[in-house]
Amino acid sequence: MLTYVFMGLAFGAIYALAAAGLVVTYQSAGILNFAFGSMAYFVAMFFYWENQTQGWNLALSAVLALAVVAPLLGILLYLLVFRFLRARPTLVKVIASVGVSVALPAVALMLFGNPTISQAPGLAPAPVAHWNVLGGTLTLDQVITYAFLIVVVGGGTAVMRFTDVGLKIRALVNSEALTSLSGVNPGRLSLGVWAVSGLLAGAAGVMAGPTTGVSVSAMLMLMASAFAAVVAARLSNLAGAVAVALLMGVVSDAIQYWLPANSLATADIVQCVPIAVMLVFLLYYLIRGGPLGQESRQGGALDAAIRADSGGGTRAGFPDAVGRLARWYAPERIVSVLPLLFLLCLPELFSGWWLGLVARGVALAVIFLSFSLVTGDGGMIWLCQITFAAGGGLIAAELSFNQGMNPLAAAVIGGAVMIPAGVLIGALTIRLGDLYVALVTLTFGLLVDQVIFTQQQFHPGMGGVAMNRPVFAATDQDFANFALVVFLIVGLFVVNLRRSSSGLAVAAVRWSEPAARTLGLNIVRLKLVLAGIAAFVAGLGGAMLSMYDLGNDPVTYATFNGVIWLAVLVTNGLRSLTAALLAGVLFMVLPAVFSTYTTGQAWLQVPSVLFGLGALGLAVNPGGVVSMQARLLRDLIFGRRLKTGAGQ
Amino acid sequence: MNDPQNAAPPVLEARGITVRFGGLKALDGVDLRVPPGSVTGLIGPNGAGKSTLFNVLSGLRRPDAGTVLIDGTDVTRASPQRRAARGMARTFQQPELFQGLTVRDHVTLAYRVARTPKRIWTDMVTAGGLRRAPAAETERVDEIIGGLNLTEIQHQAVLGLPLGQARLVEIARSFAREPRVLLLDEASSGLDAAETRQIATVLRRMVARRGVSLVMVEHDVEFVFGLADSVYVLDFGTLIAQGAPDQVRDDPRVRAAYLGQGSSSAPGTAGGPANEQVTS
Numbered sequence A: 001m002l003t004y005v006f007m008g009l010a011f012g013a014i015y016a017l018a019a020a021g022l023v024v025t026y027q028s029a030g031i032l033n034f035a036f037g038s039m040a041y042f043v044a045m046f047f048y049w050e051n052q053t054q055g056w057n058l059a060l061s062a063v064l065a066l067a068v069v070a071p072l073l074g075i076l077l078y079l080l081v082f083r084f085l086r087a088r089p090t091l092v093k094v095i096a097s098v099g100v101s102v103a104l105p106a107v108a109l110m111l112f113g114n115p116t117i118s119q120a121p122g123l124a125p126a127p128v129a130h131w132n133v134l135g136g137t138l139t140l141d142q143v144i145t146y147a148f149l150i151v152v153v154g155g156g157t158a159v160m161r162f163t164d165v166g167l168k169i170r171a172l173v174n175s176e177a178l179t180s181l182s183g184v185n186p187g188r189l190s191l192g193v194w195a196v197s198g199l200l201a202g203a204a205g206v207m208a209g210p211t212t213g214v215s216v217s218a219m220l221m222l223m224a225s226a227f228a229a230v231v232a233a234r235l236s237n238l239a240g241a242v243a244v245a246l247l248m249g250v251v252s253d254a255i256q257y258w259l260p261a262n263s264l265a266t267a268d269i270v271q272c273v274p275i276a277v278m279l280v281f282l283l284y285y286l287i288r289g290g291p292l293g294q295e296s297r298q299g300g301a302l303d304a305a306i307r308a309d310s311g312g313g314t315r316a317g318f319p320d321a322v323g324r325l326a327r328w329y330a331p332e333r334i335v336s337v338l339p340l341l342f343l344l345c346l347p348e349l350f351s352g353w354w355l356g357l358v359a360r361g362v363a364l365a366v367i368f369l370s371f372s373l374v375t376g377d378g379g380m381i382w383l384c385q386i387t388f389a390a391g392g393g394l395i396a397a398e399l400s401f402n403q404g405m406n407p408l409a410a411a412v413i414g415g416a417v418m419i420p421a422g423v424l425i426g427a428l429t430i431r432l433g434d435l436y437v438a439l440v441t442l443t444f445g446l447l448v449d450q451v452i453f454t455q456q457q458f459h460p461g462m463g464g465v466a467m468n469r470p471v472f473a474a475t476d477q478d479f480a481n482f483a484l485v486v487f488l489i490v491g492l493f494v495v496n497l498r499r500s501s502s503g504l505a506v507a508a509v510r511w512s513e514p515a516a517r518t519l520g521l522n523i524v525r526l527k528l529v530l531a532g533i534a535a536f537v538a539g540l541g542g543a544m545l546s547m548y549d550l551g552n553d554p555v556t557y558a559t560f561n562g563v564i565w566l567a568v569l570v571t572n573g574l575r576s577l578t579a580a581l582l583a584g585v586l587f588m589v590l591p592a593v594f595s596t597y598t599t600g601q602a603w604l605q606v607p608s609v610l611f612g613l614g615a616l617g618l619a620v621n622p623g624g625v626v627s628m629q630a631r632l633l634r635d636l637i638f639g640r641r642l643k644t645g646a647g648q
Numbered sequence B: 001m002n003d004p005q006n007a008a009p010p011v012l013e014a015r016g017i018t019v020r021f022g023g024l025k026a027l028d029g030v031d032l033r034v035p036p037g038s039v040t041g042l043i044g045p046n047g048a049g050k051s052t053l054f055n056v057l058s059g060l061r062r063p064d065a066g067t068v069l070i071d072g073t074d075v076t077r078a079s080p081q082r083r084a085a086r087g088m089a090r091t092f093q094q095p096e097l098f099q100g101l102t103v104r105d106h107v108t109l110a111y112r113v114a115r116t117p118k119r120i121w122t123d124m125v126t127a128g129g130l131r132r133a134p135a136a137e138t139e140r141v142d143e144i145i146g147g148l149n150l151t152e153i154q155h156q157a158v159l160g161l162p163l164g165q166a167r168l169v170e171i172a173r174s175f176a177r178e179p180r181v182l183l184l185d186e187a188s189s190g191l192d193a194a195e196t197r198q199i200a201t202v203l204r205r206m207v208a209r210r211g212v213s214l215v216m217v218e219h220d221v222e223f224v225f226g227l228a229d230s231v232y233v234l235d236f237g238t239l240i241a242q243g244a245p246d247q248v249r250d251d252p253r254v255r256a257a258y259l260g261q262g263s264s265s266a267p268g269t270a271g272g273p274a275n276e277q278v279t280s
Helices: A002-029 A036-053 A058-080 A090-112 A140-162 A164-174 A176-181 A186-212 A216-232 A238-257 A264-288 A301-307 A320-328 A331-335 A338-344 A352-377 A385-402 A407-429 A434-452 A476-499 A501-511 A513-519 A523-549 A559-572 A577-597 A606-619 A625-647 B050-058 B080-085 B103-115 B120-125 B135-147 B163-176 B193-210 B221-227 B245-249 B252-259
Strands: A130-133 A136-139 B012-021 B024-034 B039-043 B065-070 B088-090 B181-185 B213-217 B230-235 B238-243
Touching: A002 A036, A002 A136, A002 A140, A002 A186, A002 A216, A002 A238, A036 A058, A036 A090, A036 A186, A036 A216, A058 A186, A090 A434, A090 A559, A090 A606, A136 A140, A140 A164, A140 A186, A140 A238, A164 A176, A164 A186, A176 A186, A186 A216, A216 A238, A216 A264, A216 A434, A238 A264, A264 A434, A338 A577, A352 A385, A352 A476, A352 A501, A352 A523, A352 A559, A352 A577, A385 A407, A385 A434, A385 A523, A385 A559, A407 A434, A407 A523, A434 A559, A476 A501, A476 A523, A476 A577, A476 B120, A501 A513, A501 A523, A501 B103, A501 B120, A513 A523, A513 B080, A513 B088, A513 B103, A513 B163, A559 A577, A559 A606, A577 A606, B012 B050, B024 B039, B024 B050, B024 B065, B024 B213, B024 B230, B024 B238, B039 B050, B039 B221, B050 B065, B050 B088, B050 B181, B050 B213, B080 B088, B103 B135, B103 B163, B135 B163, B163 B193, B193 B213, B193 B221, B213 B221, B221 B245, B230 B245, B230 B252, B238 B245, B238 B252
Parallel strands: B039 B213, B039 B230, B088 B181, B181 B213
Antiparallel strands: A130 A136, B012 B024, B012 B065, B230 B238
16 A cells, blocks of 8 residues: 555656646746646657667766756747747637647657657666565655655745745736836746746656656646646645645555556546546635636736737728728638638549548538637637537437438537537536636546546447448538538528627627626626537537548547647637638648658658647737738738828 | 706615625615716715725625615616616726727627617527618617717727727717616716816716716716716715715815815815825
8 A cells, every 4th residue: 555655646746746837837927838748748758868769877868858958948938939928818828838739749759759658767777776665665766756846845935935036936926017117027037937847847757757658648647637736726826736736646546556456447537536636626616706816817907007908909090981991801801702712612622532631621620610609709718629529429420320310410419419518518617717717628528538438338349439421421522512511501600690799799798797797798698608509519510520530439539639629720710710611621631741742750740840830829929820811911902001091 | 957866766776785895894884866867976085985886786796785776676686787677887997898899899789788688599590690780770879979979980999999988988888778877987087178078068968868867986076066966975985975066065074084174175176186086
């Protein structure tokens, strides 16, 4: 038993390091860093590469990885991405850090190779020394992990409480603007904070290596577990986060003492511990009410005043005649004509394998419309749309193949069955801030991944549950056209809803709840209806995807893939039909272009890097690529007239 | 304006409103009576509890004790939406605008919410969002926007509007609801003299033509005394005076609350805090 406790404490200490890294950046920069797992992966890969592939000395490798590369990585990411994000909306922060999360592993693979390392060395020299303590086995790796955590927590607390730097950082946490006015350089402080975050990510990644191996999925699960501790600590309490992380580690390992060894059920239960912890704390906070820690990240009145820019008034300043014309050629309208027409012609331009990819991309675009509804219009950052897609697809497959129902009817029913789930999630998260909504939906997705989609009945064959296509869409060409029709119908529904009174109301609720309520808008009903519709659209899109694939294997719908979908969509533009269609097709076609026309493993990573870089572009251009191109086009058309108008 | 104070049953009434923040009593048994077609001013020094009372009246905060009645119906436990449906509208001390919407969108939304509050189901199954707005709606929205001199910027997103214009947009949005009682929180704050005169004209017209009752929290005491039929004065959460503007102006408790005991200057007179910033 004590051996399990030692192991659990060590893993809890790794969770705690990760949680500390997340709290530090959230506190100082207001960013819950979804790239933390990828940062851990990058440094762990580098450590493995120098120590195992290059054969460098262990101590040198550790110093280079943790004292040089990890802090430099944090600093580099701050300079390239995170410094632009402080005043951005939560969605942009989440998506930009997801962009880093997508790009960084790809860069690591390009540099160091080896996509998955099942067992990596730790910081202790091999063979790893171990001792018998009170009947349990304690290894040197575990002792190093405990010591590192004690140094981090003790040293960090001392720095924050007793030093000048700590005082400045605490001031920065409260108000960046006031800190600047006090003569302190917030940028320099932030560099230090991100260097520490990089170090903690690297340490967590390297120390987790001997237990979990080094893979993107392992590091993402490490980060998700740390999220649980951070949520339990309401995003701010470092000591609380560390304590919960240690407890999670001990519980995860200690329960294995009583559970059957080498069992899939045991593995599922262990993986569910952090998710259950997050769920319990979120429910507790929901029931209890009161502040959740997100409020403090808004800074003071001065920060708010600085944040209020005039970026939203893109149509301001037009002379009246030009203004009318400009409104007609608003960005959304410009990009909704020619590029959309081109995209609609794609099935006629391709054949064979490429046509199949386009068809699959269009089906994916239907799912993307659910993001447009719930996040683009509703302002709710939902990270579990892929779960609804998987659920809708699964039910449609079951009904059409095993129950003999018409595939089209089965797809609609599959989507409809997702409505209650969407409404339930909407009801649970209705009073939460953006970040907590993201975390609750992420937790929901991970829980379904681990508990429901792993059940054996969903995997009777290699491809999961089989599904038929409608008779009229049996070929790829016909299916692509059918998918386009479904996309256009759903798209018109979205546009109609957006431009209706209800669409205006939904937008209003997003910007000011007190004003919306006193205006007479029923916020709860609006949000729940939108949540239900979005879940339906996601389920319908999932059914379309399953139709194309002739089956649904829910394991392939991992929640983190859904986060990447959202990142790709937001990069193109969250509220544009053209962007949704473009994002769906690009997501399918771009990797195929590189796998077909390039040689070498490194090139295969380029699409991930491009998707990641695209999401990073949000830090500078929150409207997305399509909107940015439209603005450029509009300026090209109206620029001269505007200048003339301004001169008059 | 005639004195409607005792002429008709009140459109809005607060009885014994008490609000506690921990151990502090922000409001202590405050009564307020707003007759139909009247202008009621609510003034008081910093921290007097004016905005807290507004939040209680509009339903954003539930009182620890006391009742709020609209047209004699107890709405103390009713949501802000229900109160809006009964004809209440309000503006905010810091303008609360929907930053992603244009000026015209604000007015259009309020107009539609007031007339067809349960549109979401019909919006989904009809193509209303893709069609042109009805002529009556366009005409009324144009009238409201024109009346507040917002035509030039009606298609501009409200993010980044100057404070004065932001207040006008809030007022326009409230007008579009055709309210029976309108709570105006610091409506003239941030406006220049011309804009303040314009607001006063528009408000007077609204009361005269549409019979709207106004309740105004104001820092510009002169503005209130020039417009109000009756004035209520709060100090440290307690109602210390109420009555006609002239009567309140001369009340020694009001003078003391504003300038301290023994002062001879009254609010709104030379030497008084006619233009000082008084917020709660």
